[in-house]
Amino acid sequence: MFLWLLSLACLSPLLAQSIWPLPNVFEVTSQGTTRNIAPLLKYSTLNSENKEIEINTLTRLYSRYNNLIFSRATGHNGRNKDAIHSVKVVVVDTSEAYPKFDTDESYSIAIDTEVTIKAQTIYGVIRAVESLSQLIEFNVIEKKYEVLNVPIKVEDAPRFNHRGFLLDTSRHYHSVATLKKLLDSMAYNKLNVFHWHIVDTQSFAFESTRYPTLWNGAYTNAERYSKEDMIDLVEYGRDRGIKIMIEFDVPGHAASWCVGIPEICPSTSCLQPLDPSTNKTFEVIDGLVAECTDEVSGNSLFPYEFIHLGGDEVDTTCWTTTPHIDKWMVENSLNASTTYKYFVEKAGQLALEHKKSPVQWVEVFENFGSALDKNIVIHVWKDPEIINDIVSAGYKTIASSYDYWYLDHLELTWETFYSYEPTKFILDSSNNQYLIGGEVCMWSETVDDSDLFATVYPRTSAGAERMWTNIDIVANNDMDDVLERLEVFKCLMLERGIGAAPVTNKIGRFQPREPGSCYVQRR
Amino acid sequence: MFLWLLSLACLSPLLAQSIWPLPNVFEVTSQGTTRNIAPLLKYSTLNSENKEIEINTLTRLYSRYNNLIFSRATGHNGRNKDAIHSVKVVVVDTSEAYPKFDTDESYSIAIDTEVTIKAQTIYGVIRAVESLSQLIEFNVIEKKYEVLNVPIKVEDAPRFNHRGFLLDTSRHYHSVATLKKLLDSMAYNKLNVFHWHIVDTQSFAFESTRYPTLWNGAYTNAERYSKEDMIDLVEYGRDRGIKIMIEFDVPGHAASWCVGIPEICPSTSCLQPLDPSTNKTFEVIDGLVAECTDEVSGNSLFPYEFIHLGGDEVDTTCWTTTPHIDKWMVENSLNASTTYKYFVEKAGQLALEHKKSPVQWVEVFENFGSALDKNIVIHVWKDPEIINDIVSAGYKTIASSYDYWYLDHLELTWETFYSYEPTKFILDSSNNQYLIGGEVCMWSETVDDSDLFATVYPRTSAGAERMWTNIDIVANNDMDDVLERLEVFKCLMLERGIGAAPVTNKIGRFQPREPGSCYVQRR
DSSP: OOEEOOOSTTTOSSSOOOOSSOOSEEEEEEEEEEEEEEEEEEEEEEOTTSOEEOOHHHHHHHHHHHHHHTOSOOSSOOOOTTSEEEEEEEEEEOOOSOOOTTOOOOEEEEESSSEEEEEEEHHHHHHHHHHHHHHOEEETTTTEEEEEEEEEEEEEOOSOSEEEEEEEOSSSOOOHHHHHHHHHHHHHTTOOEEEEEOBOSSOBOBOOSSSTTGGGGSSSSSSOBOHHHHHHHHHHHHTTTOEEEEEOOOSSSOTTHHHHOGGGSSOSSOOOSOOTTOHHHHHHHHHHHHHHHSOBTTBOSSOSSEEEOOOOSOOTHHHHHSHHHHHHHHHTTOOHHHHHHHHHHHHHHHHHHTTOEEEEETHHHHHHGGGSOTTOEEEEOSOGGGHHHHHHTTOOEEEOOTTTSBTTOTTOOHHHHHHOOTTTTOSSGGGGGGEEEEEEEEOOTTOOTTTHHHHHTTHHHHHHHHHHSOHHHHHHOOHHHHHHHHHHHHHHHHHTTOOOOOTTOSSTTOOOSSSOOSSSOOO | OOEEOOOSTTTOSSSOOOOSSOOSEEEEEEEEEEEEEEEEEEEEEEOTTSOEEOOHHHHHHHHHHHHHHTOSOOSSOOOOTTSEEEEEEEEEEOOOSOOOTTOOOOEEEEESSSEEEEEEEHHHHHHHHHHHHHHOEEETTTTEEEEEEEEEEEEEOOSOSEEEEEEEOSSSOOOHHHHHHHHHHHHHTTOOEEEEEOBOSSOBOBOOSSSTTGGGGSSSSSSOBOHHHHHHHHHHHHTTTOEEEEEEEESSSOTTHHHHOGGGSSOSSOOOSOOTTOHHHHHHHHHHHHHHHSOBTTBOSSOSSEEEEEOOSOOTHHHHHSHHHHHHHHHTTOOHHHHHHHHHHHHHHHHHHTTOEEEEETHHHHHHGGGSOTTOEEEEOSOGGGHHHHHHTTOOEEEOOTTTSBTTOTTOOHHHHHHOOTTTTOSSGGGGGGEEEEEEEEOOTTOOTTTHHHHHTTHHHHHHHHHHSOHHHHHHOOHHHHHHHHHHHHHHHHHTTOOOOOTTOSSTTOOOSSSOOSSSOOO
16 A cells, blocks of 8 residues: 655655655555645644643644745635545644754654644644655645645655854844744755754854943844843743754853953963963853853753853964963963863853753864763864764764864765765764764854855755765665655755755855746756 | 935934935934844735725835845744834725836835825835835844834935836846845835846747747747746736836847748848848837737737837948848838838837837937937937037937946946936927936846846946936935945845845955955945
């Protein structure tokens, strides 16, 4: 009865019928029934005792997807006797608690005369409803919503627990509205970690309650994120199964801290790295970490288990050329290199004291190897070969190689993003367990709200499938089929207001080269 | 008490306080009161007898703007005793009927201890609430909404009745969701005509009920606009005071018609201009015009008084080289030029028979001058000098000169869009009455949903102020002040999800050149 999906092109009279990222099991019935879907779908949620329950997160989810799926006018209600009217959702763990690193996101969908979704957690339901939404097509000719090739069966679970998107909101400020739209788009791609690189050399837009002068380092009064904005965004993300991992990049990339607290910087002429010789520097970092992680009435501002503390690209010149720091190093028998180690270890320790796992960029491992605390997570942005050493030494690691997953590298095409296998250099596969996931990274030197989405999509989608889908499927995909599916998914994103660039661009965010269809573009 | 707005920079501790496009009277109180605004504002609508009434269009407007203005979390309700809680709206003509060419859009706003809006029509109220929204700033530091320099007085009315934006949805299909977002953005800019260039050589996405094969000329099944989509968009526009002017560009730019109805094209190898020798061609055009304009139970599909029928860039080679057309021309004592005249006049006549004013591109005037029916409106896309001849001959005209207002000309900067004065070449100012307005034009060869907004904004905003604001104000503006206001307005558009490009780009849709603030960019 079921046919394993081999060629997408032949399945649909309209377009490739698929789900992006590709589920682990996706069975459609070749020559199966086309079922009308009556807008709006009525969802009912059942617990494992088969009792109907109301879960606020899911009520919002259903409403959101009804709006998203049924956005086109039909002039009729689509309700005939054979149409599917309702979705039954069975969820085992009904908790709305903040998702953890290893929260179960698995789900199944069965579409026949009705739709049944099953999941262990509400976060699995969120993934399931996104998948379902991609199977419901609007048939503009017949003015109705439908699902082709029914019965359909989907069984799915993510490959990696940490599937991230890094956005740098320091080189350019991105509005809260844009960040919400980004979170929407991440949910469409089943990404689940927004790595918020909120502070860098250029601006400090984060509101600190303990150190209220810090955000004087913002570009303007308006280009700031208040605590209320962050609370709002964290909950907006949770509602979509997305955790926010905040980053304070220390001791480099920190010149903007000096506007608000000059005394933690080497001097007024030499701003970064932050001054390691004064306790005040670590007091401020500790204060920020505390504000982000300490629990207030059961919740912390950023409840994810990880907090990123940077540690990359530290040029120690300001330390050696600033007399009081040089003197302090001599007195403490430190040189620039050991001072760097002192700094990043102390920063990591602060995170651990606040019961968070610190994430630091790969330089800390390059410099100090297995001398580092074993609770530090190493984020690899440079050459990926080092991942083998990291996991062999027993450190958790996140893959973001700049030759594959850096979105500001405009010459990297979607194929490059798709082809990067994070475990490639791991020699002993028993160490794969230490590779907890990956992130595509958008450094915003030339990206603001005007070009963000065209720069990051569809390339981010290519990375998202690599992070979600079972490697056996991804590695064996025919790239022409992948392209066809990605074209369709890109057009879906455009329909949803996410301005993804043409797929076959040779460089990121390039405009369409000539008149033509969204779905079939010149390569 | 009031100070005429001279220098914006000094007025606000945050940002330039202004309204884009600039109102005819905009008086703020220097060193005046900063008034808190309590979210959400409560609007009450009063008719001219001071009786409170409910008008559905306005109820939706108030709700929309409450969402738009109060989008940031504050953590409190902003209600202190001095805060403004409510807006009183007085509207004389309470009709929700479709706006006409000369519908009154004037309005006034007074902000003191409360806000009072007055307008002749609901469409004036729509403009007023947009202006009010631009005066309410979010103070992220104090986490509150406020209006600076109160009391404030605004008195405003548009200079031109027809303030248009042309989008070509044939070279690339733009999703219905994107068209709605475009209409939103037009309302922010107080533009009031969406000129929908829906059909061209490349695709025919318009659903014709009478000729249902025509939209087989669409790129794909999905890239089509149904009648229901159009009804939806027309109402969406009306709700925002925006009329839709549909265009069928004949006889050139029409090859996509041949997919559905091959017999109206010269031959299978020579597709356009449409075949003038067969009645079927005019039957089809008449059918389309009828579908768009004939009233069905009191409404037509596109109720605006104007319908655009193209007439531009007609290469008559296919007529002279196709034997049956050449034979027909000889038999009727016509040559290519007189056949062109026959065609465009007949097309225009069809519009008039359906009680619509036909708009045609400037070539028809170039070729036939005052021999044309006086009801034809001439749309000038080429050199603007000809406008003098057109208005002198008593024809209404719309200005869109490609050297100033063509958005696909990426080398045209915002200053160029701002500087174009449509009446410039009119020698006898008594003829200015014939210049009914202008349109900025987005031809979509290299524009799809991914780059549309960065290509058209902020340049469209520059054109919008030229079309809205009194010429005496615009002509005397200091361009540094204009730039500062435009930067602020661009950032507001970004906040509202409209991806306007950096203002100081030397070419359209170029990315930001370096890290920096949204408000203050390198020139």
